[in-house]
Amino acid sequence: MASKTPNTVTEHSVGSNNLIVATFSTNDWDNADTWDSYIPSVVGYWTNATDDPTQGKEKVDVAHSQNRYGTDNSSRFTFYTGENNRTGILYVLAKK
Secondary structure, eight states, rough: OEEEEOOOEEEEEEEEEEEEEEEEEEEEEEEEEEEOOOOSEEEEEEEEEEESSSSSSSOOOEEEEOOOOSSSEEEEEEESSSSSEEEEEEEEEEEO
């Protein structure tokens, strides 16, 4: 497990929400890697893998945890992969 940083992060207005697009093109994911995003008020999230996996375990899952009671407003995403060195895009929908 390692902390990862996306190569690019863009933000788009979607009505009363923001869509944050975090691209991990060279900072690839291994199983249980994390990203501490500090995105407040997350309401939805999903991933799309952008690489060609080498085995049958192609799926990439993501979990989210948010410290709603602390003072740092931390927002952590944990990636679960069937194999290491995956690249992809994390989409996060958050309240404005």
